[in-house]
Amino acid sequence: MDYFLALTVTGLVMGIIYALMALGLTLIFSILKIVNFAHGEFYMLGGYFTYYLVNHFTGLHPLIAVPIAGLGVALIGLFFELGFIRPIHLDKIERPGEYAILVTIGLSFFLMNIGLAIFGPYPHRPPSFFDAPVKLGFISISADRLTAGVLSVLLLLTLLILINKTWLGKALRAVSQDKQAAAIIGINHLRMNTLGFALGTGLAGLAGALLAPSFGVTPDVGAQPSIRSYVIIVLGGMGSIPGSIIGGIIIGLVESLGAGYFPDPSRGLNYKTAFGLIIFALVLLLRPRGLFGRKEL
Amino acid sequence: MKMRRSIYTLLLIFAMSALLAGCQSTPIVETVVVTQIVNVESEPQTIVITPTSEPQKESDTIVIGGLGPLSAPGNYEAGTEMLQASEMAVREINEAGGILGKQVELIFGDTEGLPERAAAVTERLITQNEVVGLSGEYHSGQGLVEYEIAHNYGIPIVFAEVWADAVTASQYPEVFRIAPTMEYYSTISANYMVEAGWKSMVFIAEDTDYGHLQTEEWTRQLAGHGVTDVQTIFADAATEDFTPILQRIQQKPPDLLGIALTGVGTGRILRQACDLGLAPTAQTAVYAADAQYPEYWENTGACGNYAVFTYVGLPKSLWNERTRAFMENFQETYQHQPGGHAMEAYDAIYVLLNAIEKAGTTEPAAVINALEVLEYEGVLGKIWFEYGSHNALPEGEKAWLWHQWPTPNVFILQYTEENQSVEDAAVVYPPERSTGPVYTSP
Numbered sequence: 001m002d003y004f005l006a007l008t009v010t011g012l013v014m015g016i017i018y019a020l021m022a023l024g025l026t027l028i029f030s031i032l033k034i035v036n037f038a039h040g041e042f043y044m045l046g047g048y049f050t051y052y053l054v055n056h057f058t059g060l061h062p063l064i065a066v067p068i069a070g071l072g073v074a075l076i077g078l079f080f081e082l083g084f085i086r087p088i089h090l091d092k093i094e095r096p097g098e099y100a101i102l103v104t105i106g107l108s109f110f111l112m113n114i115g116l117a118i119f120g121p122y123p124h125r126p127p128s129f130f131d132a133p134v135k136l137g138f139i140s141i142s143a144d145r146l147t148a149g150v151l152s153v154l155l156l157l158t159l160l161i162l163i164n165k166t167w168l169g170k171a172l173r174a175v176s177q178d179k180q181a182a183a184i185i186g187i188n189h190l191r192m193n194t195l196g197f198a199l200g201t202g203l204a205g206l207a208g209a210l211l212a213p214s215f216g217v218t219p220d221v222g223a224q225p226s227i228r229s230y231v232i233i234v235l236g237g238m239g240s241i242p243g244s245i246i247g248g249i250i251i252g253l254v255e256s257l258g259a260g261y262f263p264d265p266s267r268g269l270n271y272k273t274a275f276g277l278i279i280f281a282l283v284l285l286l287r288p289r290g291l292f293g294r295k296e297l
Numbered sequence: 298m299k300m301r302r303s304i305y306t307l308l309l310i311f312a313m314s315a316l317l318a319g320c321q322s323t324p325i326v327e328t329v330v331v332t333q334i335v336n337v338e339s340e341p342q343t344i345v346i347t348p349t350s351e352p353q354k355e356s357d358t359i360v361i362g363g364l365g366p367l368s369a370p371g372n373y374e375a376g377t378e379m380l381q382a383s384e385m386a387v388r389e390i391n392e393a394g395g396i397l398g399k400q401v402e403l404i405f406g407d408t409e410g411l412p413e414r415a416a417a418v419t420e421r422l423i424t425q426n427e428v429v430g431l432s433g434e435y436h437s438g439q440g441l442v443e444y445e446i447a448h449n450y451g452i453p454i455v456f457a458e459v460w461a462d463a464v465t466a467s468q469y470p471e472v473f474r475i476a477p478t479m480e481y482y483s484t485i486s487a488n489y490m491v492e493a494g495w496k497s498m499v500f501i502a503e504d505t506d507y508g509h510l511q512t513e514e515w516t517r518q519l520a521g522h523g524v525t526d527v528q529t530i531f532a533d534a535a536t537e538d539f540t541p542i543l544q545r546i547q548q549k550p551p552d553l554l555g556i557a558l559t560g561v562g563t564g565r566i567l568r569q570a571c572d573l574g575l576a577p578t579a580q581t582a583v584y585a586a587d588a589q590y591p592e593y594w595e596n597t598g599a600c601g602n603y604a605v606f607t608y609v610g611l612p613k614s615l616w617n618e619r620t621r622a623f624m625e626n627f628q629e630t631y632q633h634q635p636g637g638h639a640m641e642a643y644d645a646i647y648v649l650l651n652a653i654e655k656a657g658t659t660e661p662a663a664v665i666n667a668l669e670v671l672e673y674e675g676v677l678g679k680i681w682f683e684y685g686s687h688n689a690l691p692e693g694e695k696a697w698l699w700h701q702w703p704t705p706n707v708f709i710l711q712y713t714e715e716n717q718s719v720e721d722a723a724v725v726y727p728p729e730r731s732t733g734p735v736y737t738s739p
Binding site for chain 2: 223
């Protein structure tokens with residue numbers, strides 16, 4: 001029983017962090033109607049920003065560096081949206097769907113290779129948030145991971161309040177539902193697009209910054225989290241915020257329990273991603289729109 | 298609606314690719330997204346190192362090919378150092394006047410840790426760049442492809458850090474190796490594990506040719522010593538979270554937690570095992586394959602202390618003048634402490650070019666003959682190839698000894714202080730070279 005609970009806690013903490021990253025992708029899809037294939041690279045940038053802020057520039061405590069890293073990544077996202085995504089919504093692009101896919105995949109290549117050129121090939125890790133592991137009864141969990149989990153919950157709650165309770169959130173939801181109707185009531189959908197993209201990429205950056213002390217950061221560190229995020233948003237229902245959160249937690253739990261209980265231990269870890277994908281395939285078979293699939297936020 | 302359908306289709310393709318990567322029994326491709334990124338290029342990526350003085354015409358240049366991973370999913374950390382070391386060797390040779398009165402041009406192909414890319418790059422170097430010899434490579438999976446191509450075209454190749462026994466066991470005339478073989482390396486490390494008194498072991502290995510060959514060899518060799526409580530767990534080299542499987546291992550802590558993952562995986566497992574209180578402890582020791590990088594301590598913190606690891610370079614206590622000069626020059630040029638694979642890449646270039654000089658021509662058959670009888674004093678010590686067409690392999694001798702440097706460096710080291718450099722780590726095996734006790738427990 002202790003073993004089961006230990007795996008459950010591990011899966012839950014990871015699932016919440018997965019949800020944070022997937023939520024960024026969901027926001028971008030809901031508002032801009034595009035899939036950001038460079039999401040993993042924004043995650044990577046969040047990790048590097050924290051590392052350099054703490055180790056090379058300011059000597060800040062990593063907890064303070066995290067929001068700055070998130071903001072920095074959001075700014076890069078904002079400029080990218082203004083330069084490359086906005087033309088889609090100004091009807092300047094002949095085949096906007098294909099363009100969005102190509103431009104974000106291109107950004108993914110660019111960021112990964114520029115990361116290799118600037119940051120080098122060696123893995124880096126910012127200092128821990130807190131050093132000692134935390135004992136929760138019989139469960140020992142890394143303080144870094146627990147901190148990342150708790151902060152992710154706080155960020156998710158803040159985001160839910162922002163989306164549901166503020167004028168800005170209502171404006172974002174309005175654009176996600178119908179940009180022309182939103183324009184009639186005075187909402188500038190172009191600004192909301194920029195804001196939504198910056199917010200989404202900022203969340204990826206925050207997830208990268210929060211996990212950097214646990215997993216380290218390399219130029220290709222975003223590959224696995226981005227694949228996982230695509231699975232989560234389809235599993236939860238594309239465009240659904242609750243779906244992303246529940247989807248993230250499900251994937252976290254399934255990966256942890258699957259690796260822990262798979263009959264052949266030599267393959268338990270290797271099939272970790274596959275366990276999540278089996279659930280993903282089953283949900284798509286039984287409920288093609290995902291668990292909470294809707295068209296708008 | 299159409300756009301939405303195409304997005305779903307794309308996401309499904311991504312997801313299914315990941316599923317397939319996780320399910321293959323002996324996968325070589327590690328990371329789906331990265332694989333797609335690098336494969337988009339129509340031409341293999343090559344890096345050309347320009348000779349120090351401009352050749353007057355093309356025939357005044359001797360063109361050789363370098364091989365190694367410079368992109369994910371390959372171990373691009375190691376590949377980058379191998380490129381730098383190869384570049385350094387070529388620069389030194391050119392500054393000293395070149396070979397046969399000609400400048401040397403090195404064209405380094407990025408094999409990306411992917412067999413299909415290794416095949417394309419090797420083919421291109423031979424057929425389009427018309428290299429007269431090849432050297433380098435880090436991964437066994439790629440070496441196993443490259444040696445066949447080199448053989449098909451009759452071009453000599455000196456492998457720097459490819460361990461798979463099959464490479465020289467092929468007994469192809471063109472294939473030479475200065476790295477240890479898997480069996481040679483495993484014999485030393487398995488003997489050490491027995492000597493340390495460990496009876497139960499769990500290895501977490503990367504799901505590549507290296508991981509499979511390594512753990513199969515360890516299991517076989519340890520069984521020969523009567524140690525049968527050996528378990529292997531395979532993982533994608535890009536795995537981030539090992540905690541669930543470590544929690545599983547923690548149910549019955551072994552005497553040794555072995556890590557056979559290259560790159561960032563070593564640090565991740567070590568920290569996560571340490572956070573759980575699994576290892577390193579008085580009960581469970583840690584053996585980490587890739588603990589020689591300077592960034593090791595940054596990635597592991599205090600958890601990295603007491604790790605035992607393998608070093609295929611020369612420990613400081615055994616450095617010769619050339620090793621000392623190489624280490625100083627490398628650090629001065631690249632501001633980085635090189636790993637053992639960099640020493641191997643550097644020596645492999647010198648071995649190839651010395652053979653060309655001795656042959657007096659770049660004609661492959663003559664170069665191969667010169668390689669067979671070459672004796673070269675390098676950074677790693679004296680390198681020669683005991684068996685080949687010049688000295689037939691005795692019956693009953695290991696087939697991989699063909700064109701194999703018979704005494705490559707394999708040392709077992711242990712960190713005994715936090716932030717200790719590789720140079721200061723204790724040599725714990727083999728006993729005749731040891732500078733510390735067999736194992737220091739936390």
